[in-house]
Each structure stands twice: as structure tokens, then as C-alpha cells.
Amino acid sequence: MPARYLEISAKSIARPAGTVDPWFLGRFGLNLYRGCEHACAYCEGRAERYRVPGDFSTDIQVKTNAPEVLERELRGVREPGFVLLGGGVCDAYQPAEAVHRLARRALELVLARGLSVHVLTKSALVERDLDLLGAINAKGQAILSFSLNGTDERLRAQYEPGASPFAERLRLIRRAKELGLGTGVMAMPLLPGLSDQPAAVADLLRSVREAGADFVCLGGMTVRPGIHKRTYFAAIERHHPELVAGYQRLYAEHRSSGSPDARYSVRLEERCRAALATSGLPGRIPWRLFHGKLPLYAELGVLLEHRGFEQGERGWSGGRLTRAGMAIQLWAHQRLGRTRSHAAYREVESELVWLSRMGTLTESLGIEPALGGTVGEILEQVVATGVARPECSPFLGSEATSPPVSVKGVR
Ligand code: SF4
Numbered sequence: 001m002p003a004r005y006l007e008i009s010a011k012s013i014a015r016p017a018g019t020v021d022p023w024f025l026g027r028f029g030l031n032l033y034r035g036c037e038h039a040c041a042y043c044e045g046r047a048e049r050y051r052v053p054g055d056f057s058t059d060i061q062v063k064t065n066a067p068e069v070l071e072r073e074l075r076g077v078r079e080p081g082f083v084l085l086g087g088g089v090c091d092a093y094q095p096a097e098a099v100h101r102l103a104r105r106a107l108e109l110v111l112a113r114g115l116s117v118h119v120l121t122k123s124a125l126v127e128r129d130l131d132l133l134g135a136i137n138a139k140g141q142a143i144l145s146f147s148l149n150g151t152d153e154r155l156r157a158q159y160e161p162g163a164s165p166f167a168e169r170l171r172l173i174r175r176a177k178e179l180g181l182g183t184g185v186m187a188m189p190l191l192p193g194l195s196d197q198p199a200a201v202a203d204l205l206r207s208v209r210e211a212g213a214d215f216v217c218l219g220g221m222t223v224r225p226g227i228h229k230r231t232y233f234a235a236i237e238r239h240h241p242e243l244v245a246g247y248q249r250l251y252a253e254h255r256s257s258g259s260p261d262a263r264y265s266v267r268l269e270e271r272c273r274a275a276l277a278t279s280g281l282p283g284r285i286p287w288r289l290f291h292g293k294l295p296l297y298a299e300l301g302v303l304l305e306h307r308g309f310e311q312g313e314r315g316w317s318g319g320r321l322t323r324a325g326m327a328i329q330l331w332a333h334q335r336l337g338r339t340r341s342h343a344a345y346r347e348v349e350s351e352l353v354w355l356s357r358m359g360t361l362t363e364s365l366g367i368e369p370a371l372g373g374t375v376g377e378i379l380e381q382v383v384a385t386g387v388a389r390p391e392c393s394p395f396l397g398s399e400a401t402s403p404p405v406s407v408k409g410v411r
Pocket residue numbers: 036037038039040042043044045087088089090091122163
């Protein structure tokens with residue numbers, strides 16, 4: 001059935017993230033559309049909790065006033081950070097974008113504000129905007145990631161019928177790499193019994209490495225009870241009926257989070273770690289792609305999760321170091337309250353360094369004392385590099401009138 005575009009007005013566009021996510025780095029998430037023509041059978045955006053009306057794949061709401069609203073919202077942003085264009089309840093580069101060009105307008109605003117961007121898509125339409133991504137990259141950082149969970153085009157057609165072919169996505173990774181953008185792959189969800197098999201994962205990582213991607217994040221699949229589960233199970237029944245019984249066992253607990261049996265998650269994680277080790281690809285966004293592009297406390301929080309991952313902390317949601325990183329980010333948010341001035345966030349950065357050097361960071365932030373050494377060591381590493389953090393204000397952006405803040409300034 002062809003898609004119907006319903007034009008709507010949105011009150012807000014930039015969805016502030018409580019904390020910067022160590023996998024995606026988004027300080028703000030943007031949903032320019034609601035619903036997605038890519039029609040992935042496993043798409044979580046279908047779940048009732050997201051309240052997308054009508055048929056998720058064909059009734060596409062278009063937020064036509066998004067550029068005006070976003071311009072107003074970004075004007076108030078004072079901290080450096082990444083705008084995440086992707087994920088949520090739409091793909092910003094679905095076919096509707098060829099007509100409405102909201103993603104392109106959003107990138108123009110990101111560029112004007114001097115922010116960084118992480119674009120995550122399954123569509124080759126993003127090729128149209130490589131010029132803008134290059135311009136953003138020249139001032140800040142642009143990362144172009146493709147959501148890509150395999151290389152088997154038959155599976156792609158069955159489970160992601162509206163998305164671009166896998167080969168197209170790999171071609172664009174090469175192209176983006178040539179342009180100097182950060183590039184990566186979000187290999188999720190790996191479909192149980194299909195793209196999660198060792199040979200399939202190894203094949204995917206080989207292709208990603210050959211394409212020159214900077215990183216690949218691997219993740220399993222959640223299937224939330226309700227329409228999300230019904231849609232995915234219907235697709236499995238249609239294309240792979242032999243797997244239905246296994247899926248029923250895997251998701252028998254009907255957890256509201258949609259998580260599968262915990263034993264499967266552990267096995268999959270081990271498999272992914274082994275495959276990553278063989279491939280030599282980083283399993284997280286490399287530091288060089290976000291160094292100095294986040295507030296100090298967020299950069300530290302992200303790096304702590306990455307260190308935890310490197311050290312083999314178990315569980316997709318991480319362990320002790322991840323929790324320490326979250327605690328630091330939450331502490332900073334509490335300190336900032338509703339104040340979002342340059343002075344306020346610099347003060348919080350300074351206080352963080354001060355607490356660490358006084359040896360009272362763990363106590364003040366309620367972090368496990370045993371982690372104090374690691375937290376302090378990473379913090380000093382970030383500070384020592386002295387990378388300039390850009391400011392974002394109505395007076396800065398493309399026409400900066402004052403020098404950017406250096407982290408060394410907090411010494
Ligand atoms: S591309 Fe993303 S948002 Fe669109 S249907 Fe697929 S998973 Fe959902």
C-alpha cells in the first residue's frame with residue numbers, strides 16, 4: 001500500500017536526552033516524522049507506548065514546522081553536543097524525506113549552530129546530504145552510521161522491505177569515509193536464528209571492516225508485548241515458520257522491556273565479543289570522534305562505559321563503570337538544574353575536576369570508592385589533552401566572536 005503523508009505541526013522537536021548515551025552520543029534526538037516507510041518487521045517504534053497513530057508503515061505524519069521549531073530550540077543550546085538524527089519512531093531519510101527535506105533543513109541548523117551530528121539511517125537517500133555533513137564535519141564532528149544487521153539481501157527484503165539494500169549502505173560508508181566523516185554501523189537488532197548466527201556475524205563484520213567503518217556496535221533484539229510482537233512474529237511465521245517455536249520460547253516471559261531469555265542474551269554477547277575481537281573493529285564509537293565535542297562530564301560518562309565494555313563488563317546495559325558514568329552525568333544535570341549558561345556548565349566542569357583532585361569525587365557523587373582511581377585517571381586523560389570545547393550560543397556558531405573554552409581552563 002502506498003504511504004499517505006499527513007502534515008502536522010509539532011510543539012517540540014529536539015528531545016533532550018537525560019544523559020548522553022554511550023552508544024549513540026545524542027544530546028538531542030529528533031523525530032521529524034512519525035511512522036516509517038522502511039517497514040522493518042522488528043521496529044520498536046510500532047509499540048503502543050510510542051503512540052504512533054494509524055498504520056506505522058503507511059500513515060506517515062510529517063512535522064512540517066520542524067525547521068522553525070528546531071531553530072528556536074537550538075538557539076537555547078549552550079553546551080556542545082551531538083544531535084542524533086535517527087532512531088526513535090522514524091528514519092529521517094525514509095522516502096518522505098525526498099519530498100519534504102526536513103532532515104536537510106535540520107542539518108543546516110546544526111551547521112549554523114556549530115553543533116555536531118550523528119546521523120543513523122537505513123537509507124541511501126542520505127547521500128544527497130553528504131555536502132552538509134562534510135561542512136558540519138569541518139567545524140565540529142559528523143558521524144554517519146548505518147543501521148545494518150547482516151549481508152543477506154534476502155533477509156533484508158523480508159524484514160526491512162522499504163530500506164535500502166545492504167550493499168548500498170556499505171557503499172555509502174566507503175563514500176563517507178573518503179569525505180573524512182566518522183562512519184559506523186549499528187548492527188542491531190541481530191535477529192535470533194537468522195542474523196545472530198556466528199557465520200552471519202563474522203560475515204557482517206568482514207564487510208563492515210572492508211568498507212572502512214570506524215566502529216560497529218552489536219546488539220540483540222527486544223520484542224515488546226503487543227503490536228510490536230505480533231508484527232514481528234507474523235513476519236517470522238511467514239518467512240521462517242521453522243523458527244516460530246524457538247521464538248516463542250525465547251520471548252516466553254513477555255517482559256514489558258521486550259527482552260529475550262537472559263541466557264540467550266549472555267550467549268549472544270559472548271558471541272559478539274568474540275567476533276569483534278577477531279575482526280579488530282572497535283565495538284564502540286572511538287574517542288577521537290567525540291573528544292572535545294561533549295561537555296566534560298558527558299565525555300567522562302561515555303568513556304567510563306567504553307572502558308567497562310573493554311574490560312568485559314557484562315550485560316548490554318553495562319556494569320559498575322557504566323553506572324559510575326551515569327552517576328556523573330546525572331550529578332552534572334542536577335548541578336545545572338534548569339540553568340543552561342556557558343558559565344554554569346563551565347563551573348560544573350571545574351567542580352568535577354576539583355572534586356577528583358581533592359579525592360572526594362566518589363564520596364560526593366555516590367560512586368563506588370573502588371572506582372575512584374579509574375574515574376580520576378580517565379578524567380585527567382581528558383583534561384590533559386586540552387581540546388577546545390566549542391560553545392553554542394546565539395552569538396557563536398558560524399560567526400564565533402570569542403575563543404572557545406579550553407578544558408585546560410578548568411585547572
Ligand atoms: S528504519 Fe528504523 S524507524 Fe524505520 S521501520 Fe526500520 S527500525 Fe523502524
